[in-house]
Structures are given as C-alpha cells and as structure tokens.
Amino acid sequence: MPEAPPKHIRQELHWLLDRIPESDVSTARRFLRSLVDPIALSLLNAPYDDEPETEDERAAVEAARREPGPGTPHQDVRREFGL
Numbered sequence: 378m379p380e381a382p383p384k385h386i387r388q389e390l391h392w393l394l395d396r397i398p399e400s401d402v403s404t405a406r407r408f409l410r411s412l413v414d415p416i417a418l419s420l421l422n423a424p425y426d427d428e429p430e431t432e433d434e435r436a437a438v439e440a441a442r443r444e445p446g447p448g449t450p451h452q453d454v455r456r457e458f459g460l
Contacts, residue, residue, distance in 0.1 A: 387414070407421055415460065416460065
C-alpha cells in the first residue's frame with residue numbers, strides 16, 4: 378500500500394481546492410481523477426472525434442441498444458483489461 382503523504386500536503390491540497398473558481402471546478406475534477414484512474418487519464422488525453430458518424434456506425438449503435446440484458450458490469454470490464 379502506498380505511503381500517505383504528510384498531513385500538511387493534504388491540507389494544502391484541500392486549501393487549494395477550496396479556492397478554485399467555480400468555473401474551473403469541473404476541469405480540476407477531471408484532472409484529479411486522471412491522477413488516480415488510468416481510464417480517466419486516457420479519456421482526458423484522447424483526441425476529439427470530429428468525424429461524422431457513418432451509417433454502419435449508426436446501425437451498430439442501434440443494434441447494440443436493442444440487445445436485451447443489463448450489459449457488462451464495470452468491474453468485469455476492468456478485470457478483463459487487468460485494471
């Protein structure tokens with residue numbers, strides 16, 4: 378288990394968080410999540426997809442939405458990818 382940082386560092390982080398402008402809170406949240414979650418980091422660094430959706434993609438999405446069942450639990454997906 379990783380060693381906890383000195384208490385004063387966490388206190389400083391809380392102090393800084395409390396002073397982030399409301400307009401930047403969402404950005405700060407995404408950044409902090411990326412530090413502890415490799416999937417969040419991948420999403421944060423992913424390029425913006427500006428290509429239009431093709432008919433094949435649209436059809437595939439519709440077919441997936443029509444599939445019965447609850448889907449795959451998040452933990453199962455993480456386990457499958459070794460996360």
